[in-house]
Amino acid sequence: MPDTTAQIAPTLQQFSLLGKTALITGSARGIGRAMALAFARAGADVVVNSRSEAGSQRVAEEIRALGRRALAYEADVSDAAAVDGMIGEVLKEWQTLDILVNNAGITRDGLLLRMKDEQWHEVLRGNLNSAFHCTRAVSRAMMKQRHGRIINVSSVVGIMGNAGQANYAASKAGLIGFTKAMAKELASRGVTVNAIAPGFIKTDMTDALGPEAKDTLTGQIPMARLGEPEDVADAALFLASDAARYITGQVIVVDGGMTM
Numbered sequence: 244m245p246d247t248t249a250q251i252a253p254t255l256q257q258f259s260l261l262g263k264t265a266l267i268t269g270s271a272r273g274i275g276r277a278m279a280l281a282f283a284r285a286g287a288d289v290v291v292n293s294r295s296e297a298g299s300q301r302v303a304e305e306i307r308a309l310g311r312r313a314l315a316y317e318a319d320v321s322d323a324a325a326v327d328g329m330i331g332e333v334l335k336e337w338q339t340l341d342i343l344v345n346n347a348g349i350t351r352d353g354l355l356l357r358m359k360d361e362q363w364h365e366v367l368r369g370n371l372n373s374a375f376h377c378t379r380a381v382s383r384a385m386m387k388q389r390h391g392r393i394i395n396v397s398s399v400v401g402i403m404g405n406a407g408q409a410n411y412a413a414s415k416a417g418l419i420g421f422t423k424a425m426a427k428e429l430a431s432r433g434v435t436v437n438a439i440a441p442g443f444i445k446t447d448m449t450d451a452l453g454p455e456a457k458d459t460l461t462g463q464i465p466m467a468r469l470g471e472p473e474d475v476a477d478a479a480l481f482l483a484s485d486a487a488r489y490i491t492g493q494v495i496v497v498d499g500g501m502t503m
């Protein structure tokens with residue numbers, strides 16, 4: 244009988260994050276938490292971030308229970324100074340940061356005619372400015388080490404638009420342009436930059452939808468179910484791993500076939 248473990252080992256190694264460090268913004272809940280746990284299971288040490296100290300600490304404990312190192316930071320990533328402080332401390336503590344996932348995001352839905360300035364700016368700050376702050380803060384270190392993975396969490400709404408989400412759609416479409424510009428700036432330094440565009444995923448963000456809205460949405464999904472946070476986390480794991488070394492500037496849609 245052939246030793247199957249030995250046979251698949253080189254393949255698995257390509258997906259390993261052993262010895263890598265990752266910062267995932269907005270990782271106290273939902274998709275970010277699923278990514279943090281998936282990365283830790285693949286061997287990474289993970290920085291957990293959110294605006295809640297308790298939430299970040301909880302996920303950091305889950306990561307430590309998996310045998311990996313974890314740091315928890317309460318920081319609002321829409322605030323450039325808070326981001327510079329957090330990333331400065333991470334680099335001091337761990338010397339290196341291999342993977343950044345710009346995942347933190349919010350919605351403040353409303354039809355354009357009734358949309359307040361603050362509703363627009365808050366979403367752009369939380370979803371787009373945040374990625375600019377974090378990417379700027381890590382890119383020097385990643386360029387210097389000639390290795391890095393940056394993953395921006397966009398949305399199918401940034402590709403298709405959605406009535407009542409002009410602010411959110413603009414921020415998520417902006418992230419796609421940002422991804423491509425950064426991919427071109429950083430490619431020669433060994434840093435890849437990609438985006439993931441999830442469809443409708445079961446988290447607190449979509450919990451507010453009533454059962455009827457969920458049924459209507461499910462009817463538009465060829466795979467006939469809402470996504471799980473882990474469905475998105477696995478795509479991120481691939482992009483973060485060595486298996487995706489020649490992929491940059493791309494948008495991977497994780498939506499059960501909704502937008503094809």
Ligand code: NAP
Pocket residue numbers: 268269270271272273274275292293294295298318319320321346347348349369373396397398399440441442443444445446447448449
């Ligand atoms: P979620 O359950 O609401 O979780 C969002 C996370 O981000 C929380 O941990 C939240 O923690 C944190 N956060 C929000 N703003 C932050 C800020 N300014 N600074 C630091 N942390 C912040 O959302 P989710 O559904 O997992 O969504 C994650 C990402 O996927 C978002 O970018 C979202 O737009 C995108 N997405 C989601 C779906 C979906 O169907 N769920 C679909 C497409 C795209 P605190 O509130 O404690 O700060």
